[in-house]
Amino acid sequence: MTHFVLYAIGAAVTAFAILFGYRILLHPLKSYPGRLAGKLTNAHGGYHALFRSQHLEIRADHLRFGPVVRIGPNKLVFNTVKAIRDIYDNDDKILKSHVYETFVQTPGVHSLFDIIDNRDHSRRRKVVGQAINERSMRIFESTMVEQIDNYIELLRADSQNGPINMTEGINNLACDIVGLLAFGYQLNLQTETTNYFLVEGMRAANLIANVLMQFYTLRRIGLTSLLNFMSRNALNQYFALLEKLITTRTGKEIDAHHDLYSIVMEANKDAVSLGDSIRMSELWSEAMSFFPAGAFSTSGGISAALFYLSRNPKCYRRLSEEIRTAFSSDDEIHSGPTLSGCQYLRACIDETLRIAPPVPGTLWREVGPDGPAIIDGHVVPSGTEVGVNTYTIHHNEEYFPHPFAFKPERWLPSETPNEQIKTALEAFIPFSIGSRGCAGKAMAYLESSLVLAKIVWHFDFRPAPGKLGDIGGGTPGRRDGRGCKNEYQLYDMISGAHDGPCLVLQPRV
Numbered sequence: 001m002t003h004f005v006l007y008a009i010g011a012a013v014t015a016f017a018i019l020f021g022y023r024i025l026l027h028p029l030k031s032y033p034g035r036l037a038g039k040l041t042n043a044h045g046g047y048h049a050l051f052r053s054q055h056l057e058i059r060a061d062h063l064r065f066g067p068v069v070r071i072g073p074n075k076l077v078f079n080t081v082k083a084i085r086d087i088y089d090n091d092d093k094i095l096k097s098h099v100y101e102t103f104v105q106t107p108g109v110h111s112l113f114d115i116i117d118n119r120d121h122s123r124r125r126k127v128v129g130q131a132i133n134e135r136s137m138r139i140f141e142s143t144m145v146e147q148i149d150n151y152i153e154l155l156r157a158d159s160q161n162g163p164i165n166m167t168e169g170i171n172n173l174a175c176d177i178v179g180l181l182a183f184g185y186q187l188n189l190q191t192e193t194t195n196y197f198l199v200e201g202m203r204a205a206n207l208i209a210n211v212l213m214q215f216y217t218l219r220r221i222g223l224t225s226l227l228n229f230m231s232r233n234a235l236n237q238y239f240a241l242l243e244k245l246i247t248t249r250t251g252k253e254i255d256a257h258h259d260l261y262s263i264v265m266e267a268n269k270d271a272v273s274l275g276d277s278i279r280m281s282e283l284w285s286e287a288m289s290f291f292p293a294g295a296f297s298t299s300g301g302i303s304a305a306l307f308y309l310s311r312n313p314k315c316y317r318r319l320s321e322e323i324r325t326a327f328s329s330d331d332e333i334h335s336g337p338t339l340s341g342c343q344y345l346r347a348c349i350d351e352t353l354r355i356a357p358p359v360p361g362t363l364w365r366e367v368g369p370d371g372p373a374i375i376d377g378h379v380v381p382s383g384t385e386v387g388v389n390t391y392t393i394h395h396n397e398e399y400f401p402h403p404f405a406f407k408p409e410r411w412l413p414s415e416t417p418n419e420q421i422k423t424a425l426e427a428f429i430p431f432s433i434g435s436r437g438c439a440g441k442a443m444a445y446l447e448s449s450l451v452l453a454k455i456v457w458h459f460d461f462r463p464a465p466g467k468l469g470d471i472g473g474g475t476p477g478r479r480d481g482r483g484c485k486n487e488y489q490l491y492d493m494i495s496g497a498h499d500g501p502c503l504v505l506q507p508r509v
């Protein structure tokens, strides 16, 4: 028995020595710079994903090693605009990485986000995209505004009780909106705690999914099944709610709401073949994916905008003046020429999405079987995972001078030379680009614009006094990329988790 154990240990040590030796000395990516731990194993990325700090690590790696870094045995990250185009706008050679399989709960049931095959994806996107494109938003806007108005009234009441940490309320608002869009269902997260477990569960699931994406071997060896078993009570609660959402919705007429269900059911009627229609299981998996994709991201952007506005009085004053001049009453705040004419508002939103991208990580792609692919002049073999880290490129001085300064003016043609704006736009990828870029961009801008315009119209606000006012910023003295008091901290778990800002709000009307 003892001999057997010794042989097993010896065999394992030898196997690892051979594997690590290969990865360092013979691997096709051997000449790329990077940390030794990353070159040896993806556990390195998994570790940083667990601490939600991979975006900070990757930025530090680029500062140390240059524009191309090997951060996993088979992974390269780039930090140039050329690489953005070569990776994310190159469907012939580059696919979504296999690590997106992490999101597939039931084999064969995909959502838009995790379909790997480009043709399958394109078919699905044509249908699902209809629920969140500009046209759909024109119909859905009144439902969205109703939720935002509830939020403003709750804020008004809460503002009497002292400073408010804005993160939770905005997150609940965004989830309530997505619940209505995805299922035509009123989750009431803003006013009740009954369904709150859904948000907490999805946050935990996001963290786990990100760790598994970075260290995919854990999924291969069955960790997902183990985690599902360990969290079976939470999962049962989740499935019970899902069933309720589904039965409530399917119990109503198709056109009872303008939501994903009505849009998909209508599209299915027109489907030429069975392959073109969306199965029920796929529809509901799609609907659930709207929460992390559409709610956590949008709420992250809005919270970050409030953080930066509250700390940059000049920007805050300029935005208030713009909004309060453009709209003489709350009722006037809706989509249309006046809202889209609020250029400073749009500049504030874009500057927030740059400085605190709600999806701050690296969106992994994989060089497909028709490789190699040429990425920023590098010949990258098939099977290699490649990406650009959004947080890092958004803080690359070459494209964004003074990258840690909140400067909405950098997006205004009246104040910044066209050439500089063009350069910035090429490196600006909060929604990613290409065929796999965000399908909900129109919704994200509409929701962010309405929420921010309404908050600024209804309230004066400033950071809470004392320690509360520091919530959301970094901690001076920290040397891990979180040392800046005036930088909104992102905790990368696909969509970035965040906290604060904590504000004192004073109703104006």
Ligand code: HEM
Binding pocket: 112, 113, 114, 125, 132, 290, 293, 294, 295, 297, 298, 301, 357, 358, 359, 363, 429, 430, 431, 432, 435, 436, 437, 438, 439, 440, 441, 443, 444
């Ligand atoms: C500020 C808010 C938002 C940001 C920063 C954002 C960002 C992104 C990014 C970076 C991707 C690409 C993900 C990848 O390649 O893995 C993406 C995809 C996606 N987003 Fe958004 N998003 C936002 C809001 C929304 C909203 C409101 C929705 C509506 C439900 C939405 C729905 C989607 C969907 C369905 C995809 C998958 C698209 C595809 O693969 O075809 N997003 N988003």
